[in-house]
Amino acid sequence: MKKLNSCIYISGLLVLLTTGIACNNNLDEITYSEVKEDAYKYTDPYKAMGIVYANMRGLFGHTTYSIAQEASTDELVMPANASGWDDGGIYKRMHLHTWNSENPQMANMWNSMYVGVSNANRVIEQLDTGKIQMPAGLDKKNFVAEMRVARAFFYWLLLDNFGDVPLVTTPLHGLASQESYPGKTPRKEVYQFVVNEILAAMPDLSEDIDPQTYGRFNKWAAKALIANIYLNAEVYTGTPQWEACLAQCNDITGKYSLEPVYRDIFKTNNDHSPEIIFAIPFDENVAGGFYYEMFSWHGAFKARSNMQATPWGSGSAMAISQFIDTYDPSDQRLPDTWLMGPQRGMDGQPLLGSYDKAGKQLVLTKDLPDGLYTGESEGYRMNKFEVKVGAKPDLSNDFPFFRYAQVLMMKAECLLRTGHPDDAALLVTQVRNRNFKTDPAKATVTGADLQKNTVYHYGYVQNYKITDTGDAAPVQYGRFLDELGWEFVWESYRRRDMIRFGTYTKKSWLSHKPNGDERRIFPIPQEAINANPKLK
16 A cells, blocks of 8 residues: 555546546545555456456446447437436437537546556556466466457547547556646557557467357457457548458358347347357346436336336437338338337236326337427337346346347448448348348348448438438448448447448438537547546
């Protein structure tokens, strides 16, 4: 233990890069244990690494990373209603692209990501210095490699969401002056660091696919990670990397398989899915943080699954009607992803409204008047992740951050963009096949189909109708962008996909109009800038 000349924090990195950490200005040393950190020996490297993975659960919620990737796009919106959901405008600003550095989503994303970096830096140092002891038969280099990839994962999210960010690769101990605070590193350099780290670590990663590697970065999860980074390389650096992305996808091909039934990917206790490459595990009792139903479902929907918890108010997160209009009615992903129409409890009784539909059966309708305020039964709600009978607020569904369908779709996109549309269509058809059982012919798409414009009817909506179409320019490979939406909505891909296809800051949808290309990245949270002026 030692005295610090300022506040006592978890680590130097957190002092300088994260926000909202409590400060105690009493400089007297308080001893909580007779065992000093520098003398403590960790005897289980798996447990020592656990904090790095556990921190990934902080990426999910109604005011953090996962919903920011969806509610700022043309798929989802979180409007206010009679039960609330305005909260000072923090949700509608995401839809309108008028967020600022004080939106809580920014601080929550930033903090989760940099706490992940900080924990990874600490574990890597402890492995290197021998503080984490290796039991017989285990090799330190394998664990260091895994933690380097986990750190690269967090830095990828940081460069993707914030652009230029501080690049710190060792624990920062006792930085005392602003001159020694880390400044921002250009996005392109952070990208290159992340790519180099993953490639360097790859030979020492496990190739096993089993319960021991589930929820961890084995070689195939690392390849899925770097494939995603290469997929968006042109956005990050100005130079596309389609061939590099394709090579990583080819390495994964055949190691996993598609679930025969789409909904099984997202069910409770989905940890045995052959499709999931990298999951973030959740458990209702010991690993909480996944609660999409709580901010999408109406409180009355508690009776749909005899939940132990009551969803908040009349819910908010819902489908944008223009997105729903893009689905083929025969596509099983439509009902598998969205709650629609009349709602009943497990006993078959109609579920009733409490606000503008008080005493009347709740019938979820597709069309929205705008993206700012809706009735309590307007908008289709989340049905993608199973809410089991007797569910608590936190669900036990693991989140499939990378899955095999996405690898096939990345591969298809690379083929499409490098002049092989028919080969791309075969892969897209493979992904679609499980979702058109009633009309199998509709599962087949052609290379010509994927090169068509999007079927999304973009435009600004007032009183349920498009009143201003805005930018009507065709979207190159827009039909492929549609495919990504139908397959991956609610999975935190859409913002990145829209940026890559050029629609995120150009098109209008619901109450959103374009608000400048600078909106392709989020601002560094103001509290972090206040703590470290080099982040301006």
